[in-house]
Amino acid sequence: MKNKEYRFYKYKYNFNERFEKRKEYISLLKNFFMNDNFYNSNKIFYQSVLFTDLIIVALFTNNVKEFEISYEIMSLIVLACLMLSYKFHEIDPSYNILKIKQFSFKEIYKYEELCCKMLMYKLDYSTAFDYLQLLLNNGIVLVEEFTEITDDIYQKCYLILDNFINNDAFCKFPPFSIALACVYLARDVFNLDNDKWILICKEIYHKDFEDFIECYQVLKE
Numbered sequence: 001m002k003n004k005e006y007r008f009y010k011y012k013y014n015f016n017e018r019f020e021k022r023k024e025y026i027s028l029l030k031n032f033f034m035n036d037n038f039y040n041s042n043k044i045f046y047q048s049v050l051f052t053d054l055i056i057v058a059l060f061t062n063n064v065k066e067f068e069i070s071y072e073i074m075s076l077i078v079l080a081c082l083m084l085s086y087k088f089h090e091i092d093p094s095y096n097i098l099k100i101k102q103f104s105f106k107e108i109y110k111y112e113e114l115c116c117k118m119l120m121y122k123l124d125y126s127t128a129f130d131y132l133q134l135l136l137n138n139g140i141v142l143v144e145e146f147t148e149i150t151d152d153i154y155q156k157c158y159l160i161l162d163n164f165i166n167n168d169a170f171c172k173f174p175p176f177s178i179a180l181a182c183v184y185l186a187r188d189v190f191n192l193d194n195d196k197w198i199l200i201c202k203e204i205y206h207k208d209f210e211d212f213i214e215c216y217q218v219l220k221e
Contacts, residue, residue: 023166024071025052025078032082042158044085046127046165051081053171055118076103080111088123128170131179132161138204140183142196149190156186160219169218177212180205184212185219 029048055077086093116123136157141150160182164170170178180201187194194209201207209216 022053022056022168025049025074026166028075028078029082042129043089043127044082044091046129047085047088047123047125048078048082049165050125050127051084051115051119051123052078055081055115057171058118076107076111077115079103079108080115083108083112084116084119084123126175128161128165128175128178128182131176132157132182135179135183140187140197141192142200145192153186153190153192156189157182160185164219167218173212173215173218176205176207177215180207180212181215181219184209184216 026049029045029052032045083093136154140157141153161178164178164182173181184194184197187197198209
């Protein structure tokens with residue numbers, strides 16, 4: 001198919017509304033991370049969701065309108081994307097593999113190969129979680145604002161992101177815009193001055209409020 005990589009990117013943020021099972025495969029993925037390390041599990045989870053979104057959108061985009069995906073095939077795609085994410089980050093998935101009962105490893109490996117081909121062997125996508133980590137590590141609370149709320153506001157950012165990924169609108173926005181909107185909304189909740197923070201965003205990240213205002217408005221709803 002011509003311009004296949006471009007098509008993946010083009011449809012990345014315009015998720016096909018005909019696909020109604022997104023929440024199901026997100027729930028399926030979340031079940032694999034019940035007791036895992038917070039950072040590793042989130043890094044794997046968000047990338048797995050992104051891989052699955054790209055593949056499902058591509059399947060719908062390149063097939064007839066009546067195209068449907070069975071629950072079994074959907075599950076295999078999800079598990080394959082999960083394994084690809086583990087391997088990309090060089091994290092041992094053995095703990096979570098033990099939870100997989102309904103499919104053989106041979107079936108999963110087969111779909112791994114198929115999914116990898118559909119992704120054109122491009123696995124190095126940055127997710128909203130990656131960008132949120134960047135923002136939090138660099139600091140989202142100004143020196144004059146630094147109080148006992150700091151830990152709470154960080155947790156609020158994670159909570160906003162975790163809730164938003166269940167929304168189909170999540171696929172309409174670039175990952176960095178989502179991360180910025182999560183921080184902006186969290187600062188709103190704690191009544192911090194976002195005008196000052198936006199000035200820092202312009203200076204450090206070259207991003208203005210206009211760059212993520214639409215995402216912020218969806219998050220507020």
